[in-house]
Amino acid sequence: MKVVVRYFAAVREALGSGEDVEVDPRADIASLRDALAARGGRHAEALGRQRVLRSARNRVLCAESAALADGDEVGFFPPLTGG
Amino acid sequence: MTAPRVSIRADDFDLGAEVAELRAGDGGVGAVCAFVGTVRERNEGAAVGSLELEHYPGMTEAAIESMIDEATRRFGVRAARVVHRIGKLAPSAQIVLVAVTAAHRGEAFRACEFLMDYLKTQAPFWKKETGPGGARWVDARVADDDALARWGIGGGNAAAKETR
Numbered sequence: 489m490k491v492v493v494r495y496f497a498a499v500r501e502a503l504g505s506g507e508d509v510e511v512d513p514r515a516d517i518a519s520l521r522d523a524l525a526a527r528g529g530r531h532a533e534a535l536g537r538q539r540v541l542r543s544a545r546n547r548v549l550c551a552e553s554a555a556l557a558d559g560d561e562v563g564f565f566p567p568l569t570g571g
Numbered sequence: 572m573t574a575p576r577v578s579i580r581a582d583d584f585d586l587g588a589e590v591a592e593l594r595a596g597d598g599g600v601g602a603v604c605a606f607v608g609t610v611r612e613r614n615e616g617a618a619v620g621s622l623e624l625e626h627y628p629g630m631t632e633a634a635i636e637s638m639i640d641e642a643t644r645r646f647g648v649r650a651a652r653v654v655h656r657i658g659k660l661a662p663s664a665q666i667v668l669v670a671v672t673a674a675h676r677g678e679a680f681r682a683c684e685f686l687m688d689y690l691k692t693q694a695p696f697w698k699k700e701t702g703p704g705g706a707r708w709v710d711a712r713v714a715d716d717d718a719l720a721r722w723g724i725g726g727g728n729a730a731a732k733e734t735r
Contacts, residue, residue, distance in 0.1 A: 497625055497697035497708055498708050500625075542728065544630060547629055547630035548630070548633075563630070565695065565697065568691075568728050569708075570624075570655065570691060570694045570698070571608055571655075571667050571690050
């Protein structure tokens with residue numbers, strides 16, 4: 489199945505605004521992140537476990553244990569600093 | 572016509588005009604509380620030349636709408652409005668407005684602070700500062716997580732733990 493990945497702030501600067509990614513049907517956000525980081529290079533640098541990131545599924549903040557469904561939009565970004 | 576409760580925009584806002592519109596036509600209002608956040612000229616000791624604000628379009632608006640719903644449930648808010656600017660802002664510029672009306676001051680003060688605490692760590696905005704040393708993304712503060720925790724809401728931001 490396919491998900492739409494979107495990046496923001498420092499992650500966007502490293503990887504661009506986002507990409508479509510083919511994932512395993514049982515994927516969750518954590519396995520998606522690890523698969524992207526496993527590409528190495530800039531992906532490993534921006535999404536690896538050495539980074540503290542937050543994530544959203546379909547534009548709602550959620551933990552990386554959230555399961556994914558076909559067509560989901562997943563956001564990866566640094567901790568939030570609004571206000 | 573009622574103004575939208577959430578406005579994310581580059582343009583500045585006028586506190587007086589926003590508050591006047593918020594309470595217009597509601598005779599039950601006995602208290603208005605508004606908070607305005609502005610760009611400090613120094614942050615963590617360094618001069619700030621400008622601040623650039625990025626957000627997650629669509630998610631930001633939905634997140635703040637749900638915060639206003641929660642504030643309404645908790646504090647009996649009569650009306651609320653949040654304006655948050657994006658793009659490049661100079662020192663002293665206004666960044667954010669949270670305005671709330673209620674029957675009495677207690678609810679208005681609490682709802683305004685609640686919304687602001689919520690917004691700091693749960694609305695998808697990111698700040699990038701430019702100063703003499705170049706540009707850098709502003710770090711999230713654990714103190715902001717603690718501020719939200721006082722309302723009984725978890726969901727660490729600065730202190731986000733790995734989930735596996």
